[in-house]
Amino acid sequence: MPDDSLIAALEGVSRIYDGGRISALNSVTLHVRRNEFLVITGPSGSGKSTLLHLLCGLDRPTQGRVLFEGSEPRSSKEWTKLRAKRIGFVFQSFNLLPTLTALENIEVPMFGQVSLRSDRRGRAMELLSGMGLSDRAGQFPSELSGGERQRVAIARAMANNPDILLADEPTGNLDSRSSAEVMKLLFDIQSKSNSTLVIVTHDRDLAKGAERTINIVDGRISQPEAGEETAACTL
Amino acid sequence: MHFITVPFRNLVNRPVRSVLTGLGIAVAVGSLIALVGMSRGLELAWINSVSERGTDLVAVKKGSVEILTASLDEGIAGELSNLKGVKSVAGELVDLVQLETGDSVLLVGWGEGSFLWNTLQLSEGSLPGADRADEVVIGRSIAEKLEAAPGETMRIHNREFRVAGIFKQKGVMSNNSITIPLKAMQDLLQRHDKVTQFNIRIDDNEDTRNVQTLKGVLHKRFAGLSFQETGEMAENNEILKLLRAVVWGVSVIALVMALVIILNTLLMSVTERTREIGTLMAVGWSKGRILLMFVLEGLLLSFSGSAAGALIGIYGLRLLAEHPRLQGFVEIYIPPSLLLEVSAAAVLLGLLGSLLPAWRAAGLNTLEALRYE
Numbered sequence: 001m002p003d004d005s006l007i008a009a010l011e012g013v014s015r016i017y018d019g020g021r022i023s024a025l026n027s028v029t030l031h032v033r034r035n036e037f038l039v040i041t042g043p044s045g046s047g048k049s050t051l052l053h054l055l056c057g058l059d060r061p062t063q064g065r066v067l068f069e070g071s072e073p074r075s076s077k078e079w080t081k082l083r084a085k086r087i088g089f090v091f092q093s094f095n096l097l098p099t100l101t102a103l104e105n106i107e108v109p110m111f112g113q114v115s116l117r118s119d120r121r122g123r124a125m126e127l128l129s130g131m132g133l134s135d136r137a138g139q140f141p142s143e144l145s146g147g148e149r150q151r152v153a154i155a156r157a158m159a160n161n162p163d164i165l166l167a168d169e170p171t172g173n174l175d176s177r178s179s180a181e182v183m184k185l186l187f188d189i190q191s192k193s194n195s196t197l198v199i200v201t202h203d204r205d206l207a208k209g210a211e212r213t214i215n216i217v218d219g220r221i222s223q224p225e226a227g228e229e230t231a232a233c234t235l
Numbered sequence: 236m237h238f239i240t241v242p243f244r245n246l247v248n249r250p251v252r253s254v255l256t257g258l259g260i261a262v263a264v265g266s267l268i269a270l271v272g273m274s275r276g277l278e279l280a281w282i283n284s285v286s287e288r289g290t291d292l293v294a295v296k297k298g299s300v301e302i303l304t305a306s307l308d309e310g311i312a313g314e315l316s317n318l319k320g321v322k323s324v325a326g327e328l329v330d331l332v333q334l335e336t337g338d339s340v341l342l343v344g345w346g347e348g349s350f351l352w353n354t355l356q357l358s359e360g361s362l363p364g365a366d367r368a369d370e371v372v373i374g375r376s377i378a379e380k381l382e383a384a385p386g387e388t389m390r391i392h393n394r395e396f397r398v399a400g401i402f403k404q405k406g407v408m409s410n411n412s413i414t415i416p417l418k419a420m421q422d423l424l425q426r427h428d429k430v431t432q433f434n435i436r437i438d439d440n441e442d443t444r445n446v447q448t449l450k451g452v453l454h455k456r457f458a459g460l461s462f463q464e465t466g467e468m469a470e471n472n473e474i475l476k477l478l479r480a481v482v483w484g485v486s487v488i489a490l491v492m493a494l495v496i497i498l499n500t501l502l503m504s505v506t507e508r509t510r511e512i513g514t515l516m517a518v519g520w521s522k523g524r525i526l527l528m529f530v531l532e533g534l535l536l537s538f539s540g541s542a543a544g545a546l547i548g549i550y551g552l553r554l555l556a557e558h559p560r561l562q563g564f565v566e567i568y569i570p571p572s573l574l575l576e577v578s579a580a581a582v583l584l585g586l587l588g589s590l591l592p593a594w595r596a597a598g599l600n601t602l603e604a605l606r607y608e
Contacts, residue, residue, distance in 0.1 A: 058517060058602050076601075077521070084519025095514040095605070099244035104236045109518040111238055120236065156518065 006070065007164050007196050008032040008055050013064035015050050015219075024050040026219040027064070032164070032198060037190050039207040040200045042216035048200045051216065052168050055198065056087045084113060088157030092169035094149040096141040102152045103128060103137040109159040127155035131185065147178030154185060164196040165189065171206060179206070242532040245504065253536065256500040260540025260584065261547055263493035264577055267486040268548025271573055273555050274482045276565040278475055283406030283566065285434075286465045288354045291446065293468055294433040294453070297461040306429040309346075309417075311457070315433060318456070320449045322438045325349040326430035328420050332413075335390055338559065340377055341412035342391065344420030344430075351434060355414065360385030360400030368419035370399040374410035391415075392423050407566050435462075490580060493540070497533055497588025505529070505596045512596050513604025522597035529596055533589025534582065541581035545574065 009032065015025040024047045032038060032055070042048045053059035054066050057079025065072050068086070073079050083089065096105045106124035114120045128134055131151040141149055150170060157165055167186060171179035183206055190197040199206070207213045215222045246253040285293065294315065296305040307326075315324045328344035345351045352362055355372065363370035371391075373383060378401045381389065388395050391413070404410055421427050437449060446464070453462045463471055505512070512525060549569060556565045 053602060056517075058605070080516070080519055080521050082519075083517065084521075089517055091514075091517075091605075095510070095517070097241075097511055097514065099248040100236070100241070104240065107236045108241075108515070109520075112519075112521070112524060117237060160519075 004070075005033055006031050007034045007068070009065075009067040010051065010054060010061075011065045011067065013054060013061040013066060015047070015054065015059065016062045023219055025054070025061075028216075028219070028221055030214070030221065032196060034163075035194050035196055037187070037209075037211045038196075038198045039210035039213045040198065040216060041202065041204050041207055041213060042222075044202060046216045047219040048202075048216045049168050050219075052166050052198065052200045056083055056089055056166055058083075058089075084109065085160055086163045088160070088162035088165040090150070090154055090157045090165065090167035090170045092172040094141070094146075094153045094173070096149055096152060096156075098141050101138050101140055102133060102144065102148075105141070105152055106155045106159055109156060113160050123159065124155070127158055128152070131155050145178070146174050147181055150174060150178070150182050151185060154182070154189070158189065158193075161193075162195065164198065167197070167199045169201055170199065171201065171203065179203075183209075238527075239531055239535075242528050242535060245508070245528075245532055246535055249504070252500060252503075256496050256536055257540040257543060259496035260493045260537055260581075261543035263489035264541045264544025264581065265547030265551055266489045267580065268545060268569065268573065268577055269551035269555055270482040270486055271576075272548065272552040272567070272569050273561070273565055274475070274478050275570065275573070276552070276556065276568040277478065278470075279568045280406055280408040280564055280566040281472075281475075282465055282468065284404070284408040284412075285468060287405050287409065288351055288434060289436060290434040290465060291437045292435040292450065292453075292462050292464060294435060294457070294460045294462050295431070297459055305431060306426060307431070307433070307460070309428045309430050311460075312430075312433055315435060315453075315457075318449075318452065320438050320445060320452075322436040323350050324436075325351045325434045326417065327351065327432050327434055328417060328424070328426065328429065329431045330420075330424060332391060334377075334381070336381065338377075338380060341408065342420060343412050343414045344417040345414060346417040349417075350436065355402040356404060357400045358403045360398070363399045363416055367397075367399070368416055368422070369394075369396055371396045371413050371415045372400040372402055373398055373413050375401060375403040376407065376410040377413060394423060408564055411564065433460075490584065493537075494584055494588050497536055497584060498591060500536070501529060501533055501589050501592035502595070504532070505592045508596075509599065509604045509607040512599055513601050513607065516599070516601040517605060525597040526593045529593030530586065530589045533593075534585035537581045537585030537588065541577060541584075545577065548577075 010028050010030045013025055013028050014023065016023050028051065030051070040048045040051060050059060054061055057066070057073060057076065068082055073082060097108065100108065103121070103124050106127055107120045110120045110123065114123065125134065125137065128137055131154065133148060133151055136144060136148060141152070144152065170186065171182050174182060186197060186199065187209055189195070199210070201207065296307055309326050312324045312326045315321055326346055330342050331339055332342045333339050347365060355362070357372070358375065360372070362372060377383070383389060383398050385398055385400055387398050389398060396415070417430070421429065437446060450462050453460070515525060552567055552569065555561055556567050
């Protein structure tokens with residue numbers, strides 16, 4: 001019987017690369033609750049990004065199951081549909097399309113989801129205003145600062161009003177001031193929209209304010225530290 | 236933003252490459268239009284020159300590839316005339332000669348009293364006199380080129396002729412011809428009692444079905460001759476068939492080159508934009524949407540290139556038609572069917588040139604694409 005309180009889950013998931021030479025994740029079980037704010041920390045190369053990629057179907061497990069709302073998407077087509085409608089993703093390096101303006105970049109995920117051009121534009125403008133960038137709508141990514149680019153990328157991830165927002169080192173390429181701004185923005189989005197937010201970061205300071213933090217070391221979820229929980233604790 | 240904005244911006248963002256690719260397509264399409272247009276213009280010029288004579292059927296030597304050098308006995312005209320349904324027959328000797336100016340012109344010999352003389356639209360002077368073997372009438376284009384007027388003389392094959400008149404016909408080929416009494420031409424070319432073809436007019440009361448019947452009778456009676464209606468002449472002419480084959484051969488090579496250019500450009504684009512493609516897949520774009528983006532890029536390239544190519548082709552055809560070797564032999568003729576063919580070729584080029592790159596892009600592994608440096 002699926003647990004309605006869970007939005008996504010990894011069950012005994014391992015991810016092995018290079019024919020067994022590299023083990024990125026090792027029998028990880030993690031349950032992500034609906035509307036929670038979860039931070040995944042760990043040193044570089046610990047497997048936290050791999051975990052995030054598995055959660056949204058960008059990568060497939062070598063072993064174990066990845067569930068979304070209790071069922072296991074079988075094909076990449078199913079995962080593509082989920083990423084289009086239900087899952088938002090924020091990259092460390094923004095990944096904005098250089099040929100499109102800030103506003104147009106936000107419209108990109110809406111093709112196929114929002115049929116009217118005016119509706120796409122309206123929604124994109126609304127999101128951009130929410131990011132405090134309404135005056136930068138016509139700028140190309142190369143004309144924006146790092147913080148602005150990441151805010152546009154967050155707006156893009158929110159374009160189709162996803163149920164879960166995944167952010168992979170969202171402040172990794174930003175200075176401390178921009179990092180604080182971006183993190184505040186993500187906290188605000190989570191609290192206002194009441195959606196699920198999962199952030200991967202190696203900066204433990206950024207985990208402050210999260211409802212739950214898990215730590216990954218060498219592809220395994222480590223024991224909880226004071227004030228932290230592991231995924232196992234949620235079972 | 237419309238969906239087409241995405242592929243459009245991709246092209247605009249790489250202006251030099253896009254323009255060069257478009258130019259490659261334009262040259263290919265332009266060559267196609269100019270060459271096919273020239274080939275069809277040549278056919279049209281010939282058809283026009285024959286049809287304005289009011290000729291229903293033309294009899295030429297069967298199996299001859301180059302009808303200008305073929306010879307038929309002039310006397311066959313009498314036998315043809317005696318057949319039921321045949322109204323009149325006019326033998327005609329035709330050859331291509333070079334004037335002292337270096338211009339190539341058609342020299343046409345018509346018999347005395349031939350109905351063909353009545354088809355000339357004289358704008359100046361008169362027809363050659365009945366007993367004047369040294370008189371010619373010349374087409375308007377030649378008169379302008381030579382700045383000749385009635386009463387002046389001109390040399391053909393080292394013999395002097397007096398220009399009796401100047402005519403202006405509808406067809407460019409007619410206007411680039413010199414008409415001379417048949418006997419004088421036979422003497423000049425040492426082709427006594429020979430003609431190149433017979434122009435046949437059939438009785439006015441013969442309907443189309445009877446033309447076919449008459450053709451059947453003629454073919455039976457004159458096994459050594461081929462009887463063709465005006466429209467069929469160009470279609471069946473071996474030289475024009477050869478020209479059409481060469482033109483299509485060259486055009487296909489040009490189009491294949493354009494195809495390779497599109498392929499190369501889009502494949503480079505896929506490689507350069509691997510990370511962007513990964514991003515699009517990560518934000519939920521389906522393989523079909525990625526495929527569509529590249530196909531649209533290919534189509535945008537091929538359509539813009541084809542539009543430029545159409546202009547190049549039309550201008551190129553004008554240049555070709557004005558070339559001294561072709562002047563007076565080619566009508567500038569670009570029928571809608573040719574533009575339709577070119578449009579179809581453009582769609583095909585865009586589709587074929589973009590399918591492989593698009594397929595490659597859509598088949599990328601999302602994560603590997605995102606990690607691509």
